[in-house]
Amino acid sequence: MKMKKMVAGLSTAVFAFGALAACGGGTDNGSSNEGGSSSENKPEKIVIWEDIEKSETTKEVAKAFEEEHGVKVEVVEVQMTDQKDKLALDGPAGKGPDIVLVPHDQIGTIADQGHLAPIADEGSLDAFTDAAKSAVMFDGQAYGYPKSVETPVLMYNKDLMSEAPASMDDLYKLSNDVKADGQYGFLALWDNFYFAHGVVAGFGGYVFKEDGGALDPSDIGLNNEGAVEGFEYIGKWYEEGLFPKGLIGESGGQAMDQLFTEKKAHSVMNGPWAVAGYTDAGVNLGAAPMPTLPNGEPIKTFMGVKTYALSAYTENQEWAEMFLQELTNEENALAMFEAYNEIPPVAALESNETITSNEVAKAVFDQATNAIPMPNIPEMGQVWEPMAQALQLVATGKQDAQKSADDAVKVIEQQIQANNQ
Numbered sequence: 001m002k003m004k005k006m007v008a009g010l011s012t013a014v015f016a017f018g019a020l021a022a023c024g025g026g027t028d029n030g031s032s033n034e035g036g037s038s039s040e041n042k043p044e045k046i047v048i049w050e051d052i053e054k055s056e057t058t059k060e061v062a063k064a065f066e067e068e069h070g071v072k073v074e075v076v077e078v079q080m081t082d083q084k085d086k087l088a089l090d091g092p093a094g095k096g097p098d099i100v101l102v103p104h105d106q107i108g109t110i111a112d113q114g115h116l117a118p119i120a121d122e123g124s125l126d127a128f129t130d131a132a133k134s135a136v137m138f139d140g141q142a143y144g145y146p147k148s149v150e151t152p153v154l155m156y157n158k159d160l161m162s163e164a165p166a167s168m169d170d171l172y173k174l175s176n177d178v179k180a181d182g183q184y185g186f187l188a189l190w191d192n193f194y195f196a197h198g199v200v201a202g203f204g205g206y207v208f209k210e211d212g213g214a215l216d217p218s219d220i221g222l223n224n225e226g227a228v229e230g231f232e233y234i235g236k237w238y239e240e241g242l243f244p245k246g247l248i249g250e251s252g253g254q255a256m257d258q259l260f261t262e263k264k265a266h267s268v269m270n271g272p273w274a275v276a277g278y279t280d281a282g283v284n285l286g287a288a289p290m291p292t293l294p295n296g297e298p299i300k301t302f303m304g305v306k307t308y309a310l311s312a313y314t315e316n317q318e319w320a321e322m323f324l325q326e327l328t329n330e331e332n333a334l335a336m337f338e339a340y341n342e343i344p345p346v347a348a349l350e351s352n353e354t355i356t357s358n359e360v361a362k363a364v365f366d367q368a369t370n371a372i373p374m375p376n377i378p379e380m381g382q383v384w385e386p387m388a389q390a391l392q393l394v395a396t397g398k399q400d401a402q403k404s405a406d407d408a409v410k411v412i413e414q415q416i417q418a419n420n421q
Contacts, residue, residue: 043316045072046323048099048308049087051080057336061327071319080306087115091313098314099324104135104305105374107143112378116143117310117317124325132345135305135373137213144307145324147333148342151303151371152195153363155278156267156286157260164267164288168299171291174266175242184242187256188269190234191248191395193387194302195269197372200230201300202293207375207383217379217416222387223405231401233294235394248395272343272360287363289370303371305345337361382415 050058055075062073076097078086083100087110090096102110110116118141119125125133125142132146154164165171175185190196197207204226209219221227237243246255257274259265261281269290278285290299308324310317326332333344334354343355343364355361374380390408393399399407 041316041318043071043319045074046099046314046316046320047074047076047097048320048323049078049083049097049101050075051101051306052077054336054340054342057332057339058327060335061332062323065323065326069319069322071323073323084110084115087311088113091115091311094313096311096313098311098316098320100309100311101147102144102307102309104144104146104307105376105380107136107307107309108138108376109378109381110309111138111143115312117312117314118143119145119310119321120317121321121325124321127328127330127346127348129345129347129350129368131303131368131371131373132305134213135303135376136307136309138376140214144309145328146345147306147308147328148336149303149305149345149364149368150271150273150343151301151364151367152198152269152271152290153301153360153367154267154288154290155260155270155274155360156288157263157265158284158286160263160266161286164286165291168291168293171267172237172242175237176240178266179241182264184244184259184265186267186269187243187247187259187265188237189247189252189256190237190243191252191388191391193384193391196230196234196387196391198269198290198299198301199234199293200227201372202297203227203230203233203295205230207380208377215375215377217377220409220412222383222412223402223409228401228405231391231394231405234391235397235401238395239397243395248392272341272364275341275360285359287360289363289367298370301367301371302374303368304374306342379416379419382412382419386411386415 048058055077059075062075066072080101080103084102084106087096087100107116122142125136125145128146132149133142136142136144136146156164165174171186178185188195190199200222205224206221208215208217209221244255244259246252256265256268257277260268261278261283275285290301292298308328310320314320328346330346330348333346334349334352336342337344338354343361345368349355350365355365386408390404393404394401
């Protein structure tokens with residue numbers, strides 16, 4: 001799982017139909033249109049890039065769309081992590097898709113580079129949760145249709161823990177109780193800012209100040225009083241030996257998974273992407289929202305939203321949006337969940353029995369109410385490494401929380417300034 005994130009001004013070129021070769025081979029066939037869209041701009045086909053081994057439901061929806069509207073939808077599998085770079089090459093050459101799938105935190109960077117178009121029908125996003133809608137906003141415009149949502153939750157072994165604790169104080173006590181037996185009550189990759197953010201934000205820190213729905217990269221709250229308190233809380237778990245020494249750096253995730261699957265850790269903080277590995281290893285898996293912090297506040301995890309976005313090079317935006325509205329509607333979003341266990345941020349599905357009966361899905365939905373979408377402005381790219389270094393200094397006891405946070409913010413500010421120049 002990778003992390004990262006909001007400028008437009010390029011959108012006028014997006015709507016200049018005919019300026020570039022039609023993506024997806026769309027042409028005007030002059031036929032009538034049952035969907036209410038003008039037949040004059042009806043293409044022969046549109047093209048969507050879908051993630052690897054997750055295209056079958058999309059193909060079924062595409063077939064139904066073609067039968068209803070007479071427009072073919074070509075579904076091409078492209079690794080999601082490769083789509084940004086591939087679009088930058090194929091789009092300007094006139095051989096790219098109409099629709100791509102990207103992590104929402106990349107929207108700002110890709111739009112800033114001129115490769116994405118804002119959607120025309122923002123009202124169609126009303127079907128999604130507020131958090132998912134805010135995740136796809138950049139520079140005051142919406143840049144896609146949310147496909148699925150991810151955020152870390154508490155995962156626990158039901159053979160070791162009968163129910164999820166309500167507070168981190170409970171987990172702290174459990175961790176101390178089982179420490180003498182060589183066990184761990186709770187593990188988390190808190191030297192990684194993606195996971196540590198929940199604690200830092202829960203105590204009052206923030207990455208960029210939100211101002212009227214936009215993020216201000218000149219106002220960084222990662223060394224304020226609350227953020228430092230979060231750093232100190234994280235450091236306590238390492239200092240007291242409640243986390244093993246190997247739970248730091250690139251090998252930390254592997255070490256945590258091994259301890260959890262070997263029943264040496266009662267619970268972990270992880271996301272839905274980890275479920276298959278845990279269940280395949282025989283873990284009797286339970287899931288719940290993250291417990292509250294000692295200050296009574298929730299752990300405000302980062303949330304990621306996989307997003308169907310429009311290529312800036314498409315000449316078929318109206319039809320691409322029509323297809324995406326069908327692909328992400330309640331019925332088809334639920335079908336995708338049933339096929340791939342990716343959790344759709346469709347508001348109406350929050351109380352759906354198929355979702356609520358799945359512990360992980362319900363935990364993610366519940367946790368998402370306290371989650372914060374990863375900032376999608378380009379400046380977010382300057383945050384990850386300095387914060388990782390600061391957290392590791394605290395975790396290893398090499399530097400106190402205040403200085404680590406101050407140093408990290410100074411580096412972030414310098415890097416943002418250098419990039420902007």
